[in-house]
Amino acid sequence: MGAVVGRKRGFDRDEVLDQITRAFWRDGYQATSVAGLTEATGVNPPSLYAAFGDKRALFTGAVDRYQATYGRFASRALDEEPTARQAVERMLTEAAVEYTTPGRPRGCLVLSAPELHELRDQAMRAVEAKIRHDVDTGALPAGTDAHRLAVFVAATARGMSSLARDGATRAELCDVARTALSAWPAPVP
Amino acid sequence: MGAVVGRKRGFDRDEVLDQITRAFWRDGYQATSVAGLTEATGVNPPSLYAAFGDKRALFTGAVDRYQATYGRFASRALDEEPTARQAVERMLTEAAVEYTTPGRPRGCLVLSAPELHELRDQAMRAVEAKIRHDVDTGALPAGTDAHRLAVFVAATARGMSSLARDGATRAELCDVARTALSAWPAPVP
DNA sequence: CCCAATCTGTAACGTCCACTACAGAACGGG
DNA sequence: CCCGTTCTGTAGTGGACGTTACAGATTGGG
Structure with a gap:
């Protein structure tokens, strides 16, 4: 050995x-x-x-x-946060930080490389599953389209990565995350 | 001659x-x-x-x-629509169609090529100017942050282009546009 | 202290790249 | 019908690429 x-x-x-x-x-x-x-x-x-x-x-x-390492934050948010809303909020706000951390490349490697389509799909499916769970358990309104919401979250993350690569500031990306989250459906009371 | x-x-x-x-x-x-x-x-x-x-x-x-030719739809929407809201709505919904038109490459050339950063900035500034005009003339609430909203629109368009390249359907992109527009500030009555 | 095993630097391999020298073909004016 | 001009196809140019052959250096076991 x-x-x-x-x-x-x-x-x-x-x-x-x-x-x-x-x-x-x-x-x-x-x-x-x-x-x-x-x-x-x-x-x-x-x-x-x-x-x-x-x-x-x-x-x-x-x-x-x-x-x-660098990309671990996303799956961590999905694993550790109790609700889809909290997980996505944390994912996007941490993305704003990760994508603009000085001393390393900006944006996301997985979202930037055209050949990693499969990994992006995996990530989106994980978000969708987290949302669907909350719909099934009643934490989100019964009519919520989990797939549609997951695609929107994916679009937001990709947009943030692309903007980061073009030099967007951390504050600008945080604002993108906040604005996107304002489209989140109201939780069931 | x-x-x-x-x-x-x-x-x-x-x-x-x-x-x-x-x-x-x-x-x-x-x-x-x-x-x-x-x-x-x-x-x-x-x-x-x-x-x-x-x-x-x-x-x-x-x-x-x-x-x-192919990318003309965006500046056309900004030029022809009276309000920023209408221009952005038309821009994003037409993007969903353009990015998924059969018989041509998917997504946007300008948003996909890393070397065209300058053109992307130009487009974003044009959106921001359109929004700022509506804020100045009172069509949008006085507190509206034109830059922040423009960056969000840019993020949405980039996300849609990236998703289109990964094979997203036209319906999925339309949903992304609709969801993003739900984050638009309420117009002044 | 030798030996088999593993890593190292040098220097090359064939292949593809963007680009072009050159000779000939097609044109319109005189 | 010739002539200068412009385009075309062939066949290359030098250089960068991913990859490796090879010989020497370094290791631990016996």
Whole structure:
């Protein structure tokens, strides 16, 4: 079990994966070159390929890491908040913060990369399930269209990510979240 | 005036520019190769370069054409509708249709291409000016934050374009527009 | 202290890219 | 009918890309 012998890796795998994640996050899959990654990380191509695989594998590794760290806030809000309303409110207001945090790329990696359509659908379905649960249990009016509301939340998050990438301020994104939430149906009394 | 002599061009310049527009619209600037454009149009590279210039010029020509045709609906709504509310309502509902019209790429070219940040800002400022006018003339409540509302409209349009690219239906986009409009401030009576 | 195993840097591989040199074909004016 | 002019197709240019062959460096086990 474990490597029996051999020269030790000359770089911190997690640290390098983080730099790779930020590169893909900032520039997207296509615009990020392996040569650029070696320059950003100081790790030469053979070592990158040995540690992570080809460019596609580098990207999926970066996406996995993104979801486990920077993008974790969304599923956390859905898991930890009791109602859909509270979960979406927290998700969107935290998104305003996450999408404009200095020292990292702006916006959301998953919402920006065209090739991650599947992950976006998953996220939207999770929001829809949270809403549907509240409709079923009577916390939201019986007539509420859970799918429609989830699509609207998805649109808001995507719009916020796009605006963040174009340089929108944190306050502007908070206002977008607040305005969007004003379209939320009144809770059952 | 006019060319004095010489062989005539073997293709319809506008028709070819339209195919080029659709290619950039569908795949973006980077993912569109000149080789792909020659295949899509049947026009060889030297003729393309003679007629339009280099790849960057091809792209800006395509964007210009897009704004003059497919994307015209937005500025038309702002120009032709009397109130900001009516203009935005028409803009978003027509966007739902335009973004999902069969036989052409989905979503908006300007909202999808990262390099067109400037054009997006222009569009948002136009919406903001329309709203500010209604606030100044009393058609909207005096406390209305025109900028904040314009950013929200921009977020909605971007969200709709992104959803359209991921395959959202026309009905879903109409619902997003309707829900977003429910956040519009009540008009002054 | 040697050895098999693993990682490292150098330097290249073939492929695709945007772009163009060149020669010939099609045109209208004289 | 020739001529200058403009367009066209072929066939390349140099460069960037993702990926890897290879030889040397470094490790721990025996």
